[in-house]
Amino acid sequence: xxxxxxxxxxxxxxxxxxxxxxxxxxxxxxxxxxxxxxxxxxxxxxxxxxxxxxxxxxxxxxxxxxxxxxxxxxxxxxxxxxxxxxxxxxxxxxxxxxxxxxxxxxxxxxxxxxxxxxxxxxxxxxxxxxxxxxxxxxxxxxxxxxxxxxxxxxxxxxxxxxxxxxxxxxxxxxxxxxxxxxxxxxxxxxxxxxxxxxxxxxxxxxxxxxxxxxxxxxxxxxxxxxxxxxxxxxxxxxxxxxxxxxxxxxxxxxxxxxxxxxxxxxxxxxxxxxxxxxxxxxxxxxxxxxxxxxxxxxxxxxxxxxxxxxxxxxxxxxxxxxxxxxxxxxxxxxxxxxxxxxxxxxxxxxxxxxxxxxxxxxxxxxxxxxxxxxxxxxxxxxxxxxxxxxxxxxxxxxxxxxxxxxxxxxxxxxxxxxxxxxxxxxxxxxxxxxxxxxxxxxxxxxxxxxxxxxxxxxxx
Numbered sequence: 001x002x003x004x005x006x007x008x009x010x011x012x013x014x015x016x017x018x019x020x021x022x023x024x025x026x027x028x029x030x031x032x033x034x035x036x037x038x039x040x041x042x043x044x045x046x047x048x049x050x051x052x053x054x055x056x057x058x059x060x061x062x063x064x065x066x067x068x069x070x071x072x073x074x075x076x077x078x079x080x081x082x083x084x085x086x087x088x089x090x091x092x093x094x095x096x097x098x099x100x101x102x103x104x105x106x107x108x109x110x111x112x113x114x115x116x117x118x119x120x121x122x123x124x125x126x127x128x129x130x131x132x133x134x135x136x137x138x139x140x141x142x143x144x145x146x147x148x149x150x151x152x153x154x155x156x157x158x159x160x161x162x163x164x165x166x167x168x169x170x171x172x173x174x175x176x177x178x179x180x181x182x183x184x185x186x187x188x189x190x191x192x193x194x195x196x197x198x199x200x201x202x203x204x205x206x207x208x209x210x211x212x213x214x215x216x217x218x219x220x221x222x223x224x225x226x227x228x229x230x231x232x233x234x235x236x237x238x239x240x241x242x243x244x245x246x247x248x249x250x251x252x253x254x255x256x257x258x259x260x261x262x263x264x265x266x267x268x269x270x271x272x273x274x275x276x277x278x279x280x281x282x283x284x285x286x287x288x289x290x291x292x293x294x295x296x297x298x299x300x301x302x303x304x305x306x307x308x309x310x311x312x313x314x315x316x317x318x319x320x321x322x323x324x325x326x327x328x329x330x331x332x333x334x335x336x337x338x339x340x341x342x343x344x345x346x347x348x349x350x351x352x353x354x355x356x357x358x359x360x361x362x363x364x365x366x367x368x369x370x371x372x373x374x375x376x377x378x379x380x381x382x383x384x385x386x387x388x389x390x391x392x393x394x395x396x397x398x399x400x401x402x403x404x405x406x407x408x409x410x411x412x413x414x415x416x417x418x419x420x421x422x423x424x425x426x427x428x429x430x431x432x433x434x435x436x437x438x439x440x441x442x443x444x445x446x447x448x449x450x451x452x453x454x455x456x457x458x459x460x
Contacts, residue, residue: 007109008037015329019299022184025326026090026115031069034119038067040104041111048101049113054443055153057081059098059113066120075124078117079131083156083198084149084442086125086191089118091182092439093289093320125194132202138162140456143226145212145397148176149438150232150429152196153445154452155204161453165203166226168210173263176234177430178438180263181255181290183297189262213396218404218425227459228424228452231412232445235391235430241285245343246387250277250350254286254294254388261297279383281305283353285340286388287312290435292323294386295332306332307380311339311358311371338378339371343385354379391435409434417451418444424459426452 011027012018018025029037041063049059058077065074078085094100094114102110124130142158144151147169159165173179175192200206210216212233221229238253240246260276282303284295287310295306308327310317313336317324328334338355345351357376360369392410405413405421411434412427414420420427428444430436 004108005040007040007112008033008115010112010115015326015331018185019296019330022300024188025185026322028122029115029119034116035067035069037112037116038063041067042104044103048103049098049111052097052101053081054097054437054439055081055446057098057117062120063111063113063116066116071120071123072127072129074120075129076131078120079124079129081446082117082439082442083130083153084195084438085117085121087121087149087178087187087195088439088442089114089116089121090187090191091178093437095321097439125191130198132198134159134203135162137164137203138456140164140227140460141166141225142452142456143168143221143229144232145230146170146176146232146234146429146431147174147196147206148232148234148429148441149178150234150431150441150445151176151230152199153442154230154232154428154449155445156199156202157446157449158452159199159202159204161449163453163456164205166205166207167199168212168216169206169208170211170233171263172208174206174208176232180259181293183258183262183293185296185300186293211396213398213400218397218401218422222424228456229426230445230448230452231397231420231425231427231431232429232441233394233397233431234441235393235435237392237394237410238387239390239392241340241387241389243340243342245345245350245353248343248345248350249348250279250345250384251343252276252384252386254284254290254386255391257294257386258290258297261301276301277384278303281307281380281382281384283307283309283340283380283382283385284388285309285385286390287317287319288388288390289319289323290391291386291388292319292327292332294388296327296330298384298386299330299332303384307382308332308334309338309340309353309355309380310334310336312368313337313360316368335378335380337371339373340385341377344379350382350384352379352381353385391430393431393434397431418448419451419455424455 062074062077099110144167337358342354358371364370426448429441
């Protein structure tokens with residue numbers, strides 16, 4: 001029986017070779033491999049994979065279309081709900097969403113939904129299948145703050161309804177975290193560029209170097225004639241460890257480090273305008289996807305030894321299993337149940353990090369066992385340390401927007417329609433929830449677009 005077969009494995013670059021380049025690690029399915037994997041889907045009567053997809057893609061339908069070699073039809077099925085299939089197929093945590101709900105996973109391995117979505121997304125991208133037609137244009141103008149996944153999904157959804165949409169991006173390149181946060185070896189930037197070009201062809205306008213809250217305010221956008229506004233500005237403010245030594249040279253926050261490498265191309269030293277100095281041994285504090293990206297990137301730009309320091313055990317690592325697996329293959333060391341307590345330095349340069357050994361207690365609010373101090377310590381000699389323990393929304397918009405309600409930790413408050421405390425202003429993605437996933441941000445952007453459409457039609 002096809003369903004009982006193991007998953008069709010995707011080809012990858014050899015680990016020893018790939019740590020010397022930024023080319024994509026996973027090489028994708030061939031048509032025959034994709035069809036073989038598609039035959040494992042049993043086409044459930046009540047497909048839980050669809051329910052667990054934040055944007056509601058009809059997964060069984062596109063898989064059966066792929067199996068029948070109707071690749072164009074499969075792309076149309078996905079694109080109807082997900083405008084970024086080539087991206088989501090690469091970076092979404094399918095194991096905790098669609099694949100995690102796959103019935104085959106109860107007694108065996110779930111269908112490789114992400115790999116199949118990637119295959120179809122690439123087919124659509126390579127053959128220009130994205131539907132860029134829009135209905136008769138409506139007179140209302142909409143502003144979207146941020147060109148990350150939430151903003152792009154919101155812009156596409158509203159443009160498809162005929163609204164005049166302008167996306168404002170603070171940086172000099174579009175794509176948000178897709179561009180500055182995720183390394184090329186996981187998400188090649190030409191894919192992001194192509195998806196944005198599709199939106200431009202659809203008629204979405206893009207404005208870069210526009211810091212909403214500084215160069216232009218929410219109030220000024222309204223004065224300029226934007227009748228509805230969506231805030232999808234992400235979560236770019238890093239959290240610190242709050243320990244001695246964080247001000248030494250050689251201490252980086254992961255988002256700063258990845259932005260320098262991905263967006264500023266600091267890996268092209270000495271030609272790069274913003275080089276990154278790491279040295280031979282680098283510690284990365286944290287256990288999420290961003291920490292794995294930082295660790296694997298550090299290895300690629302010359303660090304001989306990279307140590308991931310995490311205060312819980314391996315079962316509690318929040319990073320995707322693929323990310324952890326690839327990191328281990330690439331020689332990244334994991335020092336678990338360790339918590340940094342002090343960073344040492346000499347002449348203002350990092351020299352070591354002191355960690356307290358931890359043990360696990362009872363589960364906390366996250367459902368994971370709480371790390372508890374033991375009073376035992378271990379010191380690692382290092383040349384640089386990258387901190388990746390979470391990010392919060394940047395306060396710039398709040399600081400310069402009257403009456404915009406936010407939580408104490410910085411997230412924008414919204415109601416069930418994703419409306420903020422300001423009339424006609426909606427928000428979604430990491431700006432509301434804190435750092436999460438690409439697909440959850442896209443889902444929020446789509447949901448907000450529905451309610452913004454209702455608002456615009458009611459207030460014509």
